[in-house]
Amino acid sequence: MNMADSKHISNLLLRGTLRHKVDMSRYVSWRAGGVAERMYQPADIEDLRMFLCDLPPDEPVYVLGLGSNLLVRDGGLCGTVLLLHGVLSELRIEEDGAVYAEAGVPGAKLARFAALNNRSGAEFFAGIPGTVGGMLAMNAGCYGSQTWEKVSNVMTVNRRGEINIRNAADYEIGYRQVALHKGGEEWFVAAWLNFEPGNGDTVRREIKTLLSKRIVSQPLNLPNAGSVFRNPPGDYAARLIEQCGLKGKRIGAAQVSEKHANFIVNSGKASATDIEQLINHVHATVEQCTGVSLLCEVRIIGEQKKCNK
Numbered sequence: 001m002n003m004a005d006s007k008h009i010s011n012l013l014l015r016g017t018l019r020h021k022v023d024m025s026r027y028v029s030w031r032a033g034g035v036a037e038r039m040y041q042p043a044d045i046e047d048l049r050m051f052l053c054d055l056p057p058d059e060p061v062y063v064l065g066l067g068s069n070l071l072v073r074d075g076g077l078c079g080t081v082l083l084l085h086g087v088l089s090e091l092r093i094e095e096d097g098a099v100y101a102e103a104g105v106p107g108a109k110l111a112r113f114a115a116l117n118n119r120s121g122a123e124f125f126a127g128i129p130g131t132v133g134g135m136l137a138m139n140a141g142c143y144g145s146q147t148w149e150k151v152s153n154v155m156t157v158n159r160r161g162e163i164n165i166r167n168a169a170d171y172e173i174g175y176r177q178v179a180l181h182k183g184g185e186e187w188f189v190a191a192w193l194n195f196e197p198g199n200g201d202t203v204r205r206e207i208k209t210l211l212s213k214r215i216v217s218q219p220l221n222l223p224n225a226g227s228v229f230r231n232p233p234g235d236y237a238a239r240l241i242e243q244c245g246l247k248g249k250r251i252g253a254a255q256v257s258e259k260h261a262n263f264i265v266n267s268g269k270a271s272a273t274d275i276e277q278l279i280n281h282v283h284a285t286v287e288q289c290t291g292v293s294l295l296c297e298v299r300i301i302g303e304q305k306k307c308n309k
């Protein structure tokens with residue numbers, strides 16, 4: 001562990017990396033937002049467990065994967081961000097055939113691993129630019145598949161550094177939402193996923209087809225966070241936004257994409273405030289014009305004003 005300027009963490013056995021005053025715009029796909037007081041990137045699950053055991057109980061904690069569904073306000077985050085991408089990265093096939101994937105594994109890597117091992121059903125993960133942890137937290141999905149349909153068990157860690165093995169019955173799982181029935185704060189550190197036997201070459205071809213569909217329909221050349229709003233029952237958020245004439249609407253350098261109305265792109269140096277104001281404007285306009293109150297899919301965290309610690 002880099003202890004150079006660590007003030008509150010005393011455990012010398014920690015093996016991860018602690019950074020202070022971290023510019024979160026480098027860690028979220030919108031490439032905007034404020035500074036986090038601290039960021040800890042654990043070496044592995046055991047190291048994360050030990051870090052949490054040692055953390056003051058009132059320290060705010062935020063878990064980050066690839067930041068592809070996250071807006072961090074310009075005032076930043078008071079507390080510690082736990083960065084799991086790039087570290088909790090183990091992938092293996094278990095004796096019973098399940099795929100064990102740690103929380104920091106990107107969706108594309110999981111899809112390729114499944115194909116390599118002649119399994120089908122993981123193709124949809126290829127186009128979701130998040131980690132296994134983020135996909136579990138969001139029940140991410142597309143093209144008719146959702147993350148939790150593939151889950152047999154998950155491993156979680158709580159604030160006290162305790163590990164639990166849970167299954168889908170422990171959670172209330174819905175469209176882009178997942179909550180522990182018993183409540184409380186826990187984070188995903190790994191999952192066991194079941195896929196059907198398949199032919200690797202066929203699966204790879206399917207992945208290519210799904211990825212090319214995205215290139216045609218999504219503004220992947222500019223920073224964005226995927227769909228901003230959830231689709232309302234029986235309809236599409238993008239259709240409603242377009243119907244209200246909002247395609248191309250800008251606040252600062254934040255813009256409703258001309259290519260996909262449910263995407264907001266950072267067309268230059270957008271601030272998180274520009275993006276949040278545009279989200280609010282789209283929400284209010286759609287409600288006024290269609291009566292539908294869209295629910296936000298992206299998570300918005302952090303302070304409006306600079307954190308003074």
Ligand SMILES: Cc1cc2nc3c(=O)[nH]c(=O)nc-3n(C[C@H](O)[C@H](O)[C@H](O)COP(=O)(O)OP(=O)(O)OC[C@H]3O[C@@H](n4cnc5c(N)ncnc54)[C@H](O)[C@@H]3O)c2cc1C
Nearest residue numbers: 065066067068069130131133134135137140141142188226
């Ligand atoms: C171009 C583009 C296309 C996209 N397409 C899709 C799509 O087709 N379908 C879809 O569902 N989403 C899509 N998304 C959104 C996004 O990729 C998913 O929501 C993804 O699951 C987020 O994963 P992440 O690792 O980036 O999570 P982050 O953005 O880092 O975090 C998102 C939320 O999950 C929480 N979280 C992250 N890791 C953990 C963990 N280990 N334990 C507990 N909570 C955690 C965070 O605290 C935060 O609240 C897209 C995004 C982009 C930019």
